[in-house]
Amino acid sequence: MQNELLTIQHLTTSFKIEDHYYAAVDEVSLSVKPNEVVAIVGESGSGKSALAFSIMGLHARAKSEGSIAFEGYNLNSLGPNELNKLRGKHIGMIFQDPLSALNPLMTVGDQIQEALILHQPNMSKKERKRKVIELLNSVGILQPDVIASSYPHELSGGMRQRIVISIAIANEPKLLIADEPTTALDATIQLQILDLIRKLKDDIGAGIILITHDIGVVAEMADRVAVMYGGQIVEIADIHTLLSDPRHPYTRSLLRSIPSADTPKTKLYSIQGVVPSLKHLPRQGCRFRFRIPWIGESSHEENPQMHELSPGHFVRCTCYQNFWFPGEEDIQNGAS
Numbered sequence: 001m002q003n004e005l006l007t008i009q010h011l012t013t014s015f016k017i018e019d020h021y022y023a024a025v026d027e028v029s030l031s032v033k034p035n036e037v038v039a040i041v042g043e044s045g046s047g048k049s050a051l052a053f054s055i056m057g058l059h060a061r062a063k064s065e066g067s068i069a070f071e072g073y074n075l076n077s078l079g080p081n082e083l084n085k086l087r088g089k090h091i092g093m094i095f096q097d098p099l100s101a102l103n104p105l106m107t108v109g110d111q112i113q114e115a116l117i118l119h120q121p122n123m124s125k126k127e128r129k130r131k132v133i134e135l136l137n138s139v140g141i142l143q144p145d146v147i148a149s150s151y152p153h154e155l156s157g158g159m160r161q162r163i164v165i166s167i168a169i170a171n172e173p174k175l176l177i178a179d180e181p182t183t184a185l186d187a188t189i190q191l192q193i194l195d196l197i198r199k200l201k202d203d204i205g206a207g208i209i210l211i212t213h214d215i216g217v218v219a220e221m222a223d224r225v226a227v228m229y230g231g232q233i234v235e236i237a238d239i240h241t242l243l244s245d246p247r248h249p250y251t252r253s254l255l256r257s258i259p260s261a262d263t264p265k266t267k268l269y270s271i272q273g274v275v276p277s278l279k280h281l282p283r284q285g286c287r288f289r290f291r292i293p294w295i296g297e298s299s300h301e302e303n304p305q306m307h308e309l310s311p312g313h314f315v316r317c318t319c320y321q322n323f324w325f326p327g328e329e330d331i332q333n334g335a336s
């Protein structure tokens, strides 16, 4: 079996609101192998970004517990200087908004060079310039010389995201964390960027954590999928299992709420209610139960655990056993 690249165990990240800490990431355990894409999905507010930022140690004012094992280090116990050395070298990041990730006052070529200087200080100036062109070529930029001397505002959103990706991979990271990397881009560019991330995975063998709320992106890209709700992973499985045999009511609801060519729009499912705010998130019992009120309380566990249904396929809470969609009572009754 291939060794894990990243092993997260019982990670809990809490933010202080007024006088109390509230966990936005709650006892999350997850691993990523080299050359594996693990997608994290869930609605807005389910804790996906908080998880990504926790791995990177970018939540300065949050309280973080649990362990994040990477390359022999526990990232959760490293100081800012040690983390800085790993970030950008062994761990690359791609965020949703490329404009805010780039410095508006520097040419993009200089920004790529900066990433190289920081982590490969012995590289000669000539070699660095050559590397910048090579990186721009590898992210599909056609006139790398011209683009290298451009400022971020002179480039389109898709081009800027390519620049961010070239910075993220400049030092050939072993782990790449991509948080909604294509959300801000139009559909054609989105596909190109996804192709690019896939190609990078193959070229440098990096493990990738891909955060998205777009199940279509997940289907295209992921090897494994973790579904998050209320700061917890509620289901995790390989992509084939998750799409063909989803079990948790939340996963099933998410999958049912996406349009597909063979589902008329009128049949689209809408999940009742919204993800509660961090302060008002129920911490006792199944966190999703308020959004499926037609499922009896007795179906839920008091303290929902992860159940392994088949190797690598875990589901939280027992409510999956009795779940049905409104309007499908007959099927449910017939099946029982």
Ligand SMILES: Nc1ncnc2c1ncn2[C@@H]1O[C@H](COP(=O)(O)OP(=O)(O)OP(=O)(O)O)[C@@H](O)[C@H]1O
Pocket (backbone or CB within 6 Å): 015, 016, 017, 024, 042, 043, 044, 045, 046, 047, 048, 049, 050, 051, 213, 276, 277, 278
């Ligand atoms: N710095 C913070 N201080 C207080 N609460 C926060 C902070 N960052 C995130 N939260 C809260 O933590 C919860 C999880 O937020 P997070 O951004 O991780 O969700 P998400 O799933 O990534 O959503 P989105 O898809 O919109 O980015 C939300 O309730 C959010 O309001």
